[in-house]
Amino acid sequence: MTAHIHRCSAHSCPSQPLTTLRAGGGGIISCLTDPELPRTARLASLGLLPGVEVRVVQTYPAWVVRLGFTDIALDDQMASLVRVLRTA
Amino acid sequence: MNTSTTTRAAADTAACHEPHSEPSEEGRLRVALVGNPNVGKSVLFNRLTGRYVTVSNYPGTSVAVTRGHAHVGVHDAEILDTPGAYALVPGTEEERVTQDVLLDGVCDVLVHVVDAKNLPRSLPFTLQLLECGRPLVLVLNMMDELRSLDLIIDVPALEERLGIPVVPMVAIHGDGMEHLHTVLSDVVSMPVPSPVSYGNGIGTAMDRVEAALQAEYPVSTRALSSLLLQGDPGARERIEAGEPDGGAEVARVVDEATRALGGPGVYRTAFERQRVASELLEEVFRSPAKQKKRRGERLGRWLARPMTGLPILFLILYVGLYQFVGVFGAGTLVDLIEGPLFESRINPFFETLFQGIPWESVRGLFVGEYGMLTLGIRYAVAIILPVVGSFFLFFSILEDSGYFPRLALLVDRAFKRIGLSGRAVIPIVLGFACDTMATMVTRTLETKRERVLSTLLLALAIPCSAQLGVILAILSGHGMALGVWALSLLGTFMVIGYLSARLLPGETASFHMELPPMRLPRPGNVMVKTYSRMQWYFLEVLPLFLLASIMLWALDLTGMLRVVEGILTPVVSALGLPAETSTIFLLGFFRRDYGAAGLFDLNQQGLLDVVQLTVAAVTLTLFVPCVAQFLMMVKERGWKTATGMFLLITPLAFGVGAFLNVSLRWIGW
Ligand SMILES: Nc1nc2c(ncn2[C@@H]2O[C@H](COP(=O)(O)OP(=O)(O)OP(=O)(O)O)[C@@H](O)[C@H]2O)c(=O)[nH]1
Ligand SMILES: [Mg+2]
Secondary structure (H helix, E strand, O other): OOOEEEEOOOOOOOEEEEEEEHOOOOOEEEEEEOOHHHHHHHHEEEEEEOOOOOEEEEEOOHHHEEEOOOEEOOOOHHHHHHEEOOOO | OOHHHHHHHHHHHOOOOOOOOOOOOHHHHEEEOOOOOOOHHHHHHHHOOOOOOOOOOOOOOOOEEEEEEEEEEEEEEEEEEEOEEEEEOOOOOHHHHHHHHOOOOOOOOEEEEEEHHHHHHHHHHHHHHHOOOOOOOEEEEEEHHHHOOOOOOOHHHHHHOOOOOEEEEEEOOOEEEHHHHHHHOOOOOOOOOOOOOOOOOOOHHHHHHHHOOOOEEEOOHHHHHHHHOOOHHHHHHHHHHHHHOOHHHHHHHHHHHHHHHHHOHHHHHHHHHHHHHHHHOOOOOOOOOOOOOOOOHHHHHHOOHHHHHHHHHHHHHHHHHHHHHHHHHHHHHHHHHHHHHHHHHHHHHHHHHOOOOOOOHHHHHHOOOOOOOHHHHHHHHHHHHHHHHHHHHHHHHHHHHHHHHHHHHHHHHHHHHHOHHHHHHHHHHHHHHHHHHHHHHHHHOHHHHHHHHHHHHHHHHHOOOHHHHHHHHOOOOHHHHHHHHHHHHHHHHHHHHHHHHHHOOOOOOOOOEOOOOOOOOHHHHHHHHHHHHHHHHHHHHHHHHOOOOOOOHHHHOOHHHHHHHHHHHHHHHHOOOOOHHHHHHHHHHHOOHHHHHHHHHHHHOOOOOHHHHHHHHHHHHHHHHHHHHHHHHHHHHOOOHHHHHHHHHHHHHHHHHHHHHHHHHHHOO
């Protein structure tokens, strides 16, 4: 897929923030929004990159997303930088 | 020359330098183990070298480089265990340690250790390492877990596509070690692998930057140019120091190339690497259509949810900390060793042994109230050792289970209020084992602000295992006192955390953490870890205890002790404590646990009432960190910050103590 990075505005993009999903929901990451570079860079190095499939395992007190065979915990702020195209 | 036709077809200019590294002393082969956190690098290091560095089931166990020796084939090799890193561009201090190893060329061969089941997520890092221009071996560790998930990796195909040796392994069982030895023994004769080629403008951008680099570096110009494109400060520093024009020209080219990419370099490169990696893995990494449920998965979820996680947390604290460490370790065990062994055998033995010395004052150096043998050794062996031993045992089991990352997640929201992220849970809980070690582990935190805050809180409100155990033992007979002590610490922790978070500039760090699978602690590792920590502790503690004994003896002999006690008396009496307690504060200055052991003694002599006990316990816990911790604070945070913290903590501890004294008396305890 040709994922767009960085310049993703809510209007032109059919994706939704990861934080709108519920536990059990999933999707394919479409882009990472970019209010602050170090955070997005961190997400990228953790493997949260466009094209990767994720599933939400837990939403509170922090987000737990599964990608491949790992679970990664993220706070609201980090999780809201991830936008997904919902699949489940 | 490490020419790779596939990647640099067009731009294979003279600018492409081989990494220029200093040959190691005595021609020793230097092998660096690198990879993501918690993938088993330290287990592998221990296997290769026969040494023991700490192995635990959470990311960020190793925070410094450890070296050891091994024989691989014909080579005498030096092995480097590095802190785990998610990328070559560091996000935390301990990742910077690893980057330094790679950029400063202190190694000849790289071994990239990955968790096999996470190969798709780790391969982009392998691609980065390929750029470093050194022989590289890929170790697929945790093959046992891969198999239990019904995943398959086609190893020969992977080797062929990457062009480097790939070694499947189960490090905890030693499977694959022979293979690794074989590979390492002829790896130096192996050609330097060629980096893969990147599309989407990334390859071209790297070529342009690489062509601009003029100087020689200990790492390949390919790796440097890739780091520069990602805006890495470490690479920039090296360019500024290395290039003839201070890096101005390179910086200009980097800017231009980045602009041509149309977005931040880190991000573009990460994305492109991910794309290349998933292409590489097609047909190589096969997973079943439906993911199998893992062992321990349900338990892991219970631990991470407030409804179930909080009750379990209290249960762990009650059973593990209170019953096992406090009541059993600091109570039963100490009684067993102290009374029958020291009071009725060892101390009398020493006393008769030194009876021959006619001078009372010299005899006092060895035996007597402040004698090295009767006080120093007794405190260390009879009181502290059983306490820290039982604590380390309990703690190691928790560490190896994978509980701490879940705890981090659970308290993240609460910690945000005091300016910390959930990540800080790891150093904070480690503080309960040893505050000195924990101060070093604050390296795993992402912002300076968070590192300063957690260093302060460790110094102030976190009792170390020895102190904790002794205090639990002293207060275990008085439920209310124990409650007041715990609440005072928690209160101080929260209030000071809250206030300093308001005062310190900067934003609260964000939270992210990988949750490793829950694993059954392996008895072997738990025992070795407990033993090696006890040994380390004892070796560190004993000289200080002896030194403190000698100081006290000298002060006593010269009459200075009276003077110092005289100075401390007003302070102590402001706390409503008898004059005798000034000694324990003096002791506490040396070591947290020494002071606590002194309190233990006073309590056994029945010199204190409940309020006095509570006040003394709270003040001692809050009071200055031990000498070792203070030195570590200086090392990690610098003189100014460390001294500032000291000056803040001392009056604060006594202030809280005095306040507690007044309020407890007032409510008529
Ligand atoms: N099942 C299984 N577990 C393993 C294997 N190798 C290591 N482990 C476990 O993985 C965890 C992490 O091991 P470490 O050696 O501490 O990992 P590390 O890479 O040094 O981690 P950091 O120091 O945090 O970077 C421990 O709980 C080990 O017992 C393996 O081959 N199979
Ligand atoms: Mg390690």
